[in-house]
Amino acid sequence: MVDVQAPTPCEETLRELYPPIEPHDTGLxxxxxxxxxxxxxxxNPEGKPALxxxxxxxxxxxxxxxxxxxxxxxxxxxxxQRGCGRSTPHAGDPATDMRHNTTDHLLADMxxxxxxxxxxxxxxxxxxxxxxxxxxxxERHPERVSEIVIxxxxxxxxxxxxxxxxxxxxxxxxxxxxFLAGAPGTDRDGDVVGAxxxxxxxxxxxxxxxxxxxxxxxxxxxxxxxxxxxxxxxxDRPSKARLGLVRICSHYFSHGAWLTEGALLRDAGRLxxxxxxxxxxxQDLSSPLHTAWELARAWPTARLIVLHDAGHKGSGTMRxxxxxxxxxxxxxxxxxxx
Numbered sequence: 001m002v003d004v005q006a007p008t009p010c011e012e013t014l015r016e017l018y019p020p021i022e023p024h025d026t027g028l029x030x031x032x033x034x035x036x037x038x039x040x041x042x043x044n045p046e047g048k049p050a051l052x053x054x055x056x057x058x059x060x061x062x063x064x065x066x067x068x069x070x071x072x073x074x075x076x077x078x079x080x081q082r083g084c085g086r087s088t089p090h091a092g093d094p095a096t097d098m099r100h101n102t103t104d105h106l107l108a109d110m111x112x113x114x115x116x117x118x119x120x121x122x123x124x125x126x127x128x129x130x131x132x133x134x135x136x137x138x139e140r141h142p143e144r145v146s147e148i149v150i151x152x153x154x155x156x157x158x159x160x161x162x163x164x165x166x167x168x169x170x171x172x173x174x175x176x177x178x179f180l181a182g183a184p185g186t187d188r189d190g191d192v193v194g195a196x197x198x199x200x201x202x203x204x205x206x207x208x209x210x211x212x213x214x215x216x217x218x219x220x221x222x223x224x225x226x227x228x229x230x231x232x233x234x235x236d237r238p239s240k241a242r243l244g245l246v247r248i249c250s251h252y253f254s255h256g257a258w259l260t261e262g263a264l265l266r267d268a269g270r271l272x273x274x275x276x277x278x279x280x281x282x283q284d285l286s287s288p289l290h291t292a293w294e295l296a297r298a299w300p301t302a303r304l305i306v307l308h309d310a311g312h313k314g315s316g317t318m319r320x321x322x323x324x325x326x327x328x329x330x331x332x333x334x335x336x337x338x
Contacts, residue, residue, distance in 0.1 A: 014316045015323040017067035023078075029116055031082070031109045033100035038086035039079040039113055043071040048146075048330055049119045051110070052078040053126035053133050055152075058248030060085025060241070068125070068322055073330040077122070079113060081106050081133075084244050091251075092244035094201075094208065098251050103258045107137050114144060121145060123329055127152035128287065128312065132257060132264065135295075139270040147329045148276040148302075151322050152284065152312055153292035155264040156257040164286055165193050165253070168222055171285060175221035182214030197250035200243075209239075212246045222286045229313030268298035276302035277325040279318055281310030 083091035169176030183195035296304035
């Protein structure tokens with residue numbers, strides 16, 4: 001359902017994050033091909049299962065994300081996707097083989113983790129790249145999904161990738177020229193993302209470091225007009241995390257995430273019956289609102305909420321609406337595990 005544009009609540013009424021919480025269970029799941037995927041569980045062991053699917057690809061899960069969920073009502077599962085965070089081997093290590101890091105591998109990891117934890121079905125939460133992975137998983141395994149909450153909708157179509165790494169350059173022409181110059185031999189109409197993927201596979205660490213810095217500078221520029229969040233959300237990451245993130249991002253995006261163009265929107269009918277809340281900032285230049293609008297029209301049981309004061313990095317209003325959606329879904333009860 002294409003829904004309303006949410007009003008901005010006054011500051012005093014904005015929902016706040018739940019208090020910090022630590023996991024009561026953690027582990028490294030052997031998913032094959034030499035990969036161990038880090039996972040953790042927080043909140044009520046008997047609560048409603050929810051899976052956090054982080055963005056990037058390659059960002060890793062964060063402690064802040066735990067705090068969107070009521071710890072008395074949710075059993076919150078977080079995991080670091082292959083090659084990032086506390087999963088091993090890390091993509092920041094040039095020796096790490098990326099052949100076994102694809103969208104299909106990540107979807108299989110999610111299913112393996114669900115079975116490992118004895119969960120029958122779960123709510124899915126995540127935005128940006130996480131929304132692509134959520135949609136792909138839910139369309140493949142709709143019977144395993146109770147609800148979906150997505151802040152910042154993307155489907156990683158090649159057209160969306162081209163916008164992020166070329167089209168949006170019309171707003172930042174100087175920064176985009178620098179980004180293009182970081183991939184020598186690539187012209188304005190060339191495959192700049194593929195060129196960066198090749199640079200990230202270069203045996204010279206100085207080449208990889210330079211490519212990482214140029215990629216992060218571009219990502220930060222695209223988000224620079226947004227009023228909320230860190231000024232340098234990519235560039236301020238620790239060195240190993242930045243290297244791994246850029247290597248994974250360029251690897252996935254140069255392959256179109258191994259998804260048929262438009263498949264997630266085409267197959268959105270498979271989500272029928274799954275309640276969904278889509279939250280998207282009107283100020284999101286990196287992932288324009290149009291994709292969220294298309295998805296809401298194709299998914300009959302989803303509600304789209306457009307936030308005037310938010311971009312890709314969110315806002316206080318975005319936080320307010322996310323927590324509200326999760327609180328409402330918590331009231332739907334806890335499915336049996338098995």
